[in-house]
Amino acid sequence: MKGLPLPTPSVTAPVSGPISPTRTICLTLEYDGTAYHGWQRQANALTIQEVVETCLARLTGQVIRLHSSGRTDAGVHALGQVAHFLTTSSLPLSAFREGLNSLLPRDLAILKVCDAPAGFHARYSATAKTYEYRILNRPVRSPVHCNYCWWLARPLDQGLLRQAAGYILGEQDFAAFQASGGSVKTTTRKVMAASWEEKPGGWRIFQITANGFLRGMVRALVGTMVEVGWGKRSPGDLKRLLAARDRRQAGPTAPAAGLYLVEVRYD
Known part of the structure; x- marks a missing residue:
């Protein structure tokens, strides 16, 4: 948490010469x-x-x-x-x-x-990742959860959210949902699972598993699907946005506070 003392950056023993990784x-x-x-x-x-x-x-x-x-x-x-x-x-x-x-x-x-094992790399050896995004959808904000979710007072239509998630499944080009500044060889990613779950207390949980993610991809998808949940877009608009490959046509970027890296999978 903020204000907690952090470890001193000093090294307890001197390092002489290059380290031979074993x-x-x-x-x-x-x-x-x-x-x-x-x-x-x-x-x-x-x-x-x-x-x-x-x-x-x-x-x-x-x-x-x-x-x-x-x-x-x-x-x-x-x-x-x-x-x-x-x-x-x-x-x-x-x-x-x-x-x-x-x-x-x-x-x-x-x-x-x-x-x-030798040759293992946390990034390049990964086969899939799962992210979760948490929205608190109720009239009154939560002081306790303010750093851990996106609070939205306006009601969301759960059925529309679920329909929208169906359009992002499979191997597709997600350029429309990439934040600026990303440098990747391809913007194509394979989404294995994407779902919205409604939980007691006004919680809406979006979970997505893919073989990789573009910079800002999950938050851009959530921001766009929220507009679907409000009736500002149709669920099928996700298909059009994927084909357009234009970030300017998609919805806003959801706040960072609601995003969680849940799991990284390896063979």
Whole structure:
């Protein structure tokens, strides 16, 4: 959380010469992204990568570089982010988990640690990812959940939301839902599952699984489908937008606070 003390970036033991990597360690992380400017290390902003790398340096006495399954944006949360690093440390796996969790701030935790095979890469070895987006759809905002959802007072039509989700299934070009600044070879992605679920208390949960995601893709899809749920667009408009490949024609980008990286899958 904001205001919590962070680990000092100093390394407890000097590193002389290049490190010869002998182990690939894989971490599964959970974090509240509210206080961070996303995953990727930045010069003038606090990030998840920086905090975890700093703690790893204190734990191992080595300079560690983390590689994640993907770069979550500022304010986005994770229930199952995956990252790996190379090290010559002989620490047992339990020491990595317990040691890191003793150093990390309260809004970040290591759920699992395992040895991965040589050549494993948290990003390039992934076969699918699942994201979830949470909307609180009720007349009154929630002070408790304000950093963890998108509050919408205007009612959404659940049937229209579900119809809209059906149009994004399969292998399609999602250029219309890519945020500016993305640099990828192709904007085609395969969506294996996409659904809206209504839960008690006004919650609307969107969950999507795909073989990969473009920058801002999930939030752009949610913003567009919300307009469908309000009757401003027809569900079939998603098909037209996919064919148009024009981000300007799609809906707004949903706020980061409602987005969660749920799971990363590997063969």
